[in-house]
Amino acid sequence: MSRENRPVWHRRERGPEDAPRVIIIGAGIGGLSTGAYAQMSGAETRIFERHVLPGGCCTAWSRQDYVFDYCIEWLTGTGRNNDASQVWRELGALDGKTIANFEMFNTVVDENGRSVTFYNDPDRLERHLLEISPADARPIKAFCRDLRRFIDINHYPFLTPPPLQPLKEKLATLRVVLPDFVLFWRTAATRMEKFAGRFQDPLLRRAFPFIFFQDHEVFPLLPYLFNMASAHHHNAGFPQGGSLGLARSVEERYTSLGGRVDYRARVERILVENDRAIGVELRGGERHYADHVVSACDGHTTIHRLLGGRYTSPAVDRLFEEMMDRPEMVYPGVVSAFVGVKGEFDPAERHSVTYLLSEEDSAALPAVRQNSLVVQLRSHYSDGFAPPGKSVVHCTYFSDYAYWKELRRTDRKAYWARKQDVADFVRDFLERHHPGVAGAIEVIDVASPTTTERYTGVREGSILGWKSFTDADDVITKLINKDRLRLPGLSGFSLAGQWFGGGSLIRAAASGRFVTQYLCRDLGLEFRAWESGGTEPWHPGKLGSLPQLERRGVR
Structure with missing residues (x-):
């Protein structure tokens, strides 16, 4: 659409020739993803972001010519031929980038200097663990046996929300899941802390929960095995440019599709008329109107400040009234x-x-x-x-x-x-x-x-949000599948991002894809998506100008 024919955002009604307008609050990964998919599907979008950078928690800052990259430790989907990879390549997140892949996930060292390295190769891992503690052969071999089975699985369901999946896609998922259903069920039902308690060696008993750097406390075996298997396939690497580099690449993809990001633009409230979201009001009173509003910012802020607590749902109430202050639910x-x-x-x-x-x-x-x-x-x-x-x-x-x-x-x-x-x-x-x-x-x-x-x-500085494999995860699944990322009683409005789609970056990105698929039906659009195909080599200059985190520093 030419610049002259673009819709005017301060007008209540759009012209008959204008594309449907979508306002997105927040330029984190969920917001940028929503914007990119909506642009690909024929909508005209505008993102309002309070910060000067895209990415939300997927960010970086600088001091004395150093770049301090904050979020990514590994990224699911850096390989090929799976749904997670397809999402990132549709969003241009990996365009022109090299990927760093490591042969180990992490090394754990105790206070006495003993160490264990968690190799992604199950054969090497098994030999290493048996050298440390031959007496623990039984749990060692069980863990490595399951890792080999996960390596044979390539399933990343991030393309279509279940209510919109055609029968052919559902059957394809069943063909993948059913043969290994018992494996999924057993490893999802076994808490890591319980499994680690089987080891006689004190180092192994203490180290296993720290495979993912910190102890995630509520995790079962399944995510450890799944991510180590992904790393073995070079599908959980580190993209060149890091966290802000990822956000900048998705921002570039979004703007190349015709999208617009307004930085230093703090949304104060969502405008609602007759139980329908019609736009947003910025700090200072400026108003912008749209056919649909998507909030991809902090969840509590969305519900209690931007909407004034007037619209909610049983799922949202459980998340932000019952679970928000429970440490076992939130990182x-x-x-x-x-x-x-x-x-x-x-x-x-x-x-x-x-x-x-x-x-x-x-x-x-x-x-x-x-x-x-x-x-x-x-x-x-x-x-x-x-x-x-x-x-x-x-x-x-x-x-x-x-x-x-x-x-x-x-x-x-x-x-x-x-x-x-x-x-x-x-x-x-x-x-x-x-x-x-x-x-x-x-x-x-x-x-x-x-x-x-x-x-x-x-x-509360919780960069990962809700913990997976908890009751919060179950509520989010219902919010996506049953409520379709909407709030009952409020039309023209959707939710995206980590607080409503799940805490990992791929789930935040997938939430934008899901939201767009749902809202396309409301706006009369056909959902469309294709890989970016960008080949320009990544370089650090693409990070742009970086702010310092704080003016005052420690000595």
């Missing part, structure tokens, strides 16, 4: 310490290590929740994160949002002192494990859960 906040180092680490160094901390170390690390610290050599993940000849290390741990929030509210000086304690601990800890590195450190940047909340808008 805790994260403390991140990014370290810029003059010099390069040996390429043979392990890219990711979880250290199980001693009581003394745990006591010294402010508000640590799991007595562990994850250390990742981010320069091994992608180029462009550090200037030539330098490196970036990312140290993280789960922490208590309420602790940091109250400290920042009541005693800003003490808040900054605790962030300095994190920086001092990380510097000393890295020196212990990499002698000589302390003298080469040029910058340490510490982000608390309250920092994340202020920078991205995500509630």
Whole structure:
């Protein structure tokens, strides 16, 4: 559509020749995905984003020429010939990019220096684990046997929501799932902590829950096996450009399709007339109108501020009234310490290590929740994160949002002192494990859960949102399949993003695809999607201008 014929957003009614208008709140992955699929399907869209960058929690910031990449540790769908990969390639997320694939998922080291490496190759993993503890042959062989079976499965159901799946697609899914139904059921019903309790060796017993860097606490065996199998197939790698690079690529795909993103545009409320969403009002009073409004921002903000609590559903009430404050349902906040180092680490160094901390170390690390610290050599993940000849290390741990929030509210000086304690601990800890590195450190940047909340808008700094394999996951499934990502009693409105589609990036992206498929029926459009096909090589300049996280830094 030419610029002259584009709809005028401040008019209530669109012209007879104008395409249906869709306003999207939030330029996170869910919002950008919704916009891209809606543009492909013939709608005219506009995204309003409060921040200066796309991506939401899938972001990065800079300090002293270092890029601190925040979100992705691995990305489901970096390979080929599966639904997850198709979604990313339709969104242009991987255009022109190399993918870093690792032979191991993680290494866990206890306080005595004993270590275990979780290789993605089941044969190598089995040999390694048996060398550590021959007495644990039975659970070791059982785990590796199941990993081999998952490697033979290639099922990623992210293209069509079940209510819209044609019979042919449903039958194809059944053909994949039924032969391995018992495997799925058994591994989904066995909690990792219960399985880990079978090991006699104390290192293995403690280490297995940390395969995914931190202990996800409620996870069963299934996601560990599924993601390790994906990594074995090079379908869970790290895309060049990292988190913000992913968001920038999807943004580029969206705008190339004719979409528009308005940054520094904070939506204050969703305009509703006769129980129908008709547009949005920005801070300052400016109003924009559309045929459909999609909220892809923080879930609590959507329900209670933008809609004033007037529209809800049993599923939404369960999520945001009953489950929001239950720690077993929502991921805790994260403390991140990014370290810029003059010099390069040996390429043979392990890219990711979880250290199980001693009581003394745990006591010294402010508000640590799991007595562990994850250390990742981010320069091994992608180029462009550090200037030539330098490196970036990312140290993280789960922490208590309420602790940091109250400290920042009541005693800003003490808040900054605790962030300095994190920086001092990380510097000393890295020196212990990499002698000589302390003298080469040029910058340490510490982000608390309250920092994340202020920078991205995500509630309580929970970058992953709802925990999978909990009651919250069941409610989200009903919200997608039964409510069709809508709120009863409110037409012309849909929900997308991590709080309504699930916490991983691929699920957030898939939520945009699902929403568009549903709203196409309302708008009289045919849903269409195709791969971007972009081939221009990725380079760090595509990240654009990066803000600093905070003006004040730790020493």
